[in-house]
Structures are given as C-alpha cells and as structure tokens.
Amino acid sequence: MTETAPEHLNVEITIGIVSSGLLVESSSGVSRKPKAPEVRKENMKRYCKNVDIKDVQFIEGCILKWIKGKTKREDVRKLLANYSPYSKRQIEAIVEDTINMYTWINPIIHDIAVDVSNRIQNRKLDLPPIRYKMKYDDGSRKWRRIGIQKPMHQIMDYIAVGACEELFLAKIGRYQMASLPGRGQEKGATTIQRWIQTDESHTRYYAQADIKKCYPSIDHCKLKSVFARDIKNPELIWLINELIDCFDDGLSIGSYFSQWACNYYLSSAYHYATENLYKIKSRRGKTERTRLVYHVMFYMDDILFLGSSKKDVEAAMNLFAMYIQDSLGLSIKPGWILRNVDYIKNGTRRGSYIDMMGYRIYRDHITIRRRTYKRIRRTMIRVYQKITSGMVLLIETAYRALSYCAKVQHTDCAKIWKKYSIGKIKSFACKAISNHDKMVAEKRRRRLHENRNSSFAGAAGRDYLQPASQQDSGMLDPKEHQGGSCPF
Numbered sequence: 001m002t003e004t005a006p007e008h009l010n011v012e013i014t015i016g017i018v019s020s021g022l023l024v025e026s027s028s029g030v031s032r033k034p035k036a037p038e039v040r041k042e043n044m045k046r047y048c049k050n051v052d053i054k055d056v057q058f059i060e061g062c063i064l065k066w067i068k069g070k071t072k073r074e075d076v077r078k079l080l081a082n083y084s085p086y087s088k089r090q091i092e093a094i095v096e097d098t099i100n101m102y103t104w105i106n107p108i109i110h111d112i113a114v115d116v117s118n119r120i121q122n123r124k125l126d127l128p129p130i131r132y133k134m135k136y137d138d139g140s141r142k143w144r145r146i147g148i149q150k151p152m153h154q155i156m157d158y159i160a161v162g163a164c165e166e167l168f169l170a171k172i173g174r175y176q177m178a179s180l181p182g183r184g185q186e187k188g189a190t191t192i193q194r195w196i197q198t199d200e201s202h203t204r205y206y207a208q209a210d211i212k213k214c215y216p217s218i219d220h221c222k223l224k225s226v227f228a229r230d231i232k233n234p235e236l237i238w239l240i241n242e243l244i245d246c247f248d249d250g251l252s253i254g255s256y257f258s259q260w261a262c263n264y265y266l267s268s269a270y271h272y273a274t275e276n277l278y279k280i281k282s283r284r285g286k287t288e289r290t291r292l293v294y295h296v297m298f299y300m301d302d303i304l305f306l307g308s309s310k311k312d313v314e315a316a317m318n319l320f321a322m323y324i325q326d327s328l329g330l331s332i333k334p335g336w337i338l339r340n341v342d343y344i345k346n347g348t349r350r351g352s353y354i355d356m357m358g359y360r361i362y363r364d365h366i367t368i369r370r371r372t373y374k375r376i377r378r379t380m381i382r383v384y385q386k387i388t389s390g391m392v393l394l395i396e397t398a399y400r401a402l403s404y405c406a407k408v409q410h411t412d413c414a415k416i417w418k419k420y421s422i423g424k425i426k427s428f429a430c431k432a433i434s435n436h437d438k439m440v441a442e443k444r445r446r447r448l449h450e451n452r453n454s455s456f457a458g459a460a461g462r463d464y465l466q467p468a469s470q471q472d473s474g475m476l477d478p479k480e481h482q483g484g485s486c487p488f
Contacts (some may be wrong), residue, residue: 046232047167053159053235054120059113062158067109071095079151083115084108096444116155120235125242127153130252138375145216147252157257160243163236164260171230172263173270177357178300179259185357186410188299192354192361195295195306196341200363202294204343206354207305207317209336211324214301215262216250219329223251223265262300269324270298273305277316292316299357303332306341314338358407365412373416376404380420387428395436398429405429 052058070076077095081088084107094104119125131148149157161168172180177188196203211217227240243257251258277292293316295306303320307313321332340351342362354361358369368376383401386393405426408417417423 044229045170046230047170048163048231048233048236051163051166051233051236053163053233053239054117056110056113056117058162059116059159060109062162063109063112063116063155065162066155066158067105071101075151079112080105080108083111093447096447112155116152116159120239123238125156125239127156127246130246130248132248132252141371144253146254147247147258149252149255153246154256156239156243157255160236160239160257161260163233163239164231164264167230168260168264171267173267173274173296173298175296176263176267176270176298178263178298180263185359188297188357189359189361189366189410192297192304192356193363193366196354196361196363199294200343202308203306203341204308205306205310205313205339206341207293207303207313207336207338208354208356209303209317209321210333211266211301211303212331212333213250214266214330215253215258217330218250218262218265220244220247220250222329223261226265226268259300263298265328266298266301269320269328270296272323272327273303273316273320277319279312279315292319297356302356304354304356310338310340359411366410367413368407368411368416372407376408376416377420379404380422380425383425383429384421387425393428393432395433398432398436401425402429402433 067076072095077088077091080086080095081091084091086094095101097104128150130153132145133148134143135146136142137144175188175191177183177185223244224241228237231237231240244251244261247255247258251262273293273296278289279292281288281290290312291307292309292312293305293307295304297304305313305316305320307316317332317336317338324330324332342349342351342353344350344363353367355369358372360367360369379397379401383393383397385391386397405422408422
C-alpha cells in the first residue's frame with residue numbers, strides 16, 4: 001500500500017533533528033527550514049586551474065572522443081568535408097576504411113581544432129541554434145523535449161566536459177547513477193540489492209521521490225554561479241556560460257554537457273543527503289548522533305532513501321525537499337512513496353519491491369518491470385517466428401533483440417529465459433549481426449577497389465576523386481598523410 005508523506009513533520013520533544021549543523025526542529029515541535037552550511041570562501045577548493053581550452057592538442061583529444069562511433073552520421077561526414085579538400089563521397093570512402101581512417105582524418109581534425117581554438121580566443125563560438133522536437137519515451141511513458149545540436153556544438157560540449165573532468169570527479173557522488181560511464185541501470189540495480197541483502201537492519205524502509213521537471217527547471221543563473229564558485233579558470237567559465245545560454249529553458253535533454261552539468265548541479269543535494277541528515281538524542285546528559293538514512297542513490301532525478309526507521313526516512317525526505325527548494329530552486333513531485341522494503345516472514349513475502357531503473361528489486365532476486373517485460377515478450381515472439389520460418393532478420397531487430405537478451409540476463413528471470421528460448425535468439429541475433437558486418441566489410445572492400453581503379457581512368461576520374469590541390473599530379477601524396485594507403 002502506498003503511503004504519501006505529509007507536508008509538515010512533527011517530532012517528539014526528546015529528539016532534535018539537526019541538518020547541516022543547525023537545529024531544524026524545536027522542542028515545541030514546530031519545523032524550521034534547513035539552511036545550507038556557511039562555508040568561508042577562502043577555505044573552498046577550486047578546480048580546473050591549469051586547463052587550457054585553447055590548446056589545439058587538448059581540443060584534438062576532445063574531438064577524437066566525440067567522433068568515436070559517429071563517422072556513419074551524415075552531419076559528421078559533412079563537417080569533415082567542410083574542413084578538408086575532399087568531397088563527401090571521398091570522406092565516405094575514408095571513414096569506411098577502418099584500418100587507415102585516422103591516418104587521413106587526423107589532419108582534418110587538426111584543422112577543426114585550430115578553428116575551435118580561434119573561436120574560443122576571439123570569444124565568439126558562432127553556434128547555430130538548437131533544434132527541439134518532442135519524442136515519446138517508452139520506458140517512462142512520457143513525451144520529452146529533445147534538443148538536437150549541430151556537430152560543432154557537440155564538439156564544444158565535449159571540450160567543456162573534458163576541461164571540467166577534475167571538478168566532476170571530485171563533486172559528483174559515488175552513487176549518482178545515469179549518464180555516467182560505468183553507472184548504468186544494471187549497476188544501480190545490483191547496488192541496491194547488495195544494500196538490502198548485506199545491511200538488512202538499516203534498509204527496512206525506503207522512500208522514493210522524483211524531482212519535478214528536473215532539466216527544464218534548473219535556473220541558468222544558479223547553475224552559472226555554482227560553476228563560478230568551484231572553477232578558477234576565466235576562459236572555461238566563459239565557455240560554460242555560453243553553452244548554458246544556448247539552451248531555451250534549463251538544460252537540454254540529449255546534450256552531452258547537460259547530463260554532466262545536471263549531475264554536478266545535484267551533487268550538493270546528494271552530499272547533503274549523505275552527510276547532513278542526522279538526529280541527536282539526549283540521554284542522561286549524553287548526546288548521540290544517529291543518521292536518518294543509511295543509503296542514498298540518485299538515478300539522475302530519481303531519489304532513493306533507505307533507512308531503519310519509518311519516521312526517520314519520512315523526516316529525511318521532508319528535509320531534503322525543503323533543502324533543494326531553498327538551495328537549488330527544484331521541487332519534489334507530490335505523492336512520493338514511503339514503504340516497507342520487501343522481506344519474508346513465516347514463509348510469506350511482505351513489504352514492497354523497489355521499482356527503479358526499469359527493474360523490480362527484491363531482497364533475494366531482481367525481475368523486470370512489467371511494461372518492459374511486455375516489450376521483451378513481444379520482440380522475442382516475433383524474432384522466434386522469423387527464425388523458425390527461415391525469414392531474414394533485419395539488423396535493427398537483431399540489435400534490439402540482443403539488447404533485450406542482455407537485460408534479461410542481468411536479472412533472475414530464468415523462467416522467461418527458458419520459456420521464450422532467449423538463449424537461442426541471442427545466438428541467432430549475434431550470427432545475424434556478424435553476417436551483416438561481413439557483408440558491409442565486403443561492400444566496403446569492393447567500393448574501395450573500384451575507387452582506386454577509377455582514379456586511373458582519366459582526367460574526369462581524377463577530377464572527381466582527388467582534391468583540387470592534387471589533381472595535376474594524378475594521385476595523392478601518401479607522405480602528406482603519414483604513409484597511409486589511399487582509400488580512393
């Protein structure tokens with residue numbers, strides 16, 4: 001049964017709840033709003049002092065991170081063509097030559113890095129506006145406003161994130177999941193199960209809440225002030241402010257910089273929940289400090305508290321809601337959940353599972369969310385019918401089936417694995433992907449061979465296949481590109 005937290009919290013006279021070192025519950029039981037601790041600026045550590053975002057080599061490294069896995073995109077190939085003497089057709093041949101690709105595109109990346117460096121030096125990014133569209137999210141059953149950025153804007157995002165790496169590693173909490181490397185849904189679900197299995201006494205109750213419209217609700221001025229507080233680098237601060245001003249409202253869903261900035265902005269709330277939520281009991285002249293919650297996890301804007309007392313967990317969530325309202329300008333959605341964690345007593349399962357990150361987490365096992373199971377079931381039935389009937393499996397369907405197989409594999413759904421022959425489907429999908437990759441490689445080999453032969457076909461062929469600077473010589477000079485073989 002779902003229990004919602006009351007708007008006001010009353011605490012007994014004998015217990016005083018302390019937040020950030022300040023008493024927030026008086027002996028009369030009247031609540032006071034928690035305040036953030038006052039930290040003297042001279043004692044505050046600042047980061048990113050030695051990062052030079054104008055350095056061409058640093059920018060090249062950021063571009064290489066950005067371009068990885070994106071060479072098949074049309075807008076990326078267009079950008080490479082704009083900074084090179086080659087046509088889009090030649091760029092396509094270059095990026096499809098996986099062996100010698102970087103030999104040819106490294107000079108192009110260098111030219112892009114020089115242009116980016118000049119833009120930062122001149123304090124003029126000249127970025128096109130972000131295009132927004134509405135997209136339906138099957139997982140949450142919500143329509144989301146997704147921002148679509150041009151490649152140059154994406155490069156600037158990677159530069160800002162790369163320059164702030166020291167800051168993000170220091171500030172973002174250990175159990176702030178989502179949009180971070182190595183902190184996906186599976187990692188979060190297994191971590192929660194480990195908590196409730198190994199620390200049963202401190203995980204009897206849980207509260208789960210969601211921040212209302214987190215991305216659009218982040219105030220630009222507050223976000224800029226947080227970055228300015230922790231970063232001692234005027235050029236980096238300018239770049240971050242310019243990127244923030246590109247967004248219409250708050251942060252943009254789909255932006256590489258936004259996902260890091262949101263986690264960083266919420267990091268103060270995470271540390272508040274893990275370090276400053278405690279109560280003080282006075283007994284026989286002695287005071288004892290006890291935590292209100294013992295485990296905290298953020299899945300982007302989804303908040304989970306675990307504790308030993310229902311009253312303490314309830315108090316912690318109320319204090320947390322007041323803190324993010326006062327300090328961050330964010331609010332918790334009404335009707336947040338406060339329940340007893342799943343347990344077994346006298347052979348009967350009681351309490352409630354934790355529904356988070358697409359999984360249902362029990363003390364002794366993990367299952368898939370019901371609506372996720374329906375999508376998996378539908379996909380597996382269709383794929384199995386195609387397998388048995390000898391039909392060709394589309395590459396998109398194969399990738400989707402393989403993704404669902406991995407999701408089932410990370411749970412304790414042995415019956416589902418056996419019932420829908422997921423092991424057989426996984427093997428067939430892997431084979432289909434392998435055959436597709438071989439076919440693409442063969443087509444690429446034939447195309448490269450044809451392009452090489454056409455380069456000797458005459459003046460017309462040379463004019464088409466070679467840049468203007470090399471048309472007279474007939475062939476590109478491999479020495480200019482570190483001895484790589486010509487892909488065309």
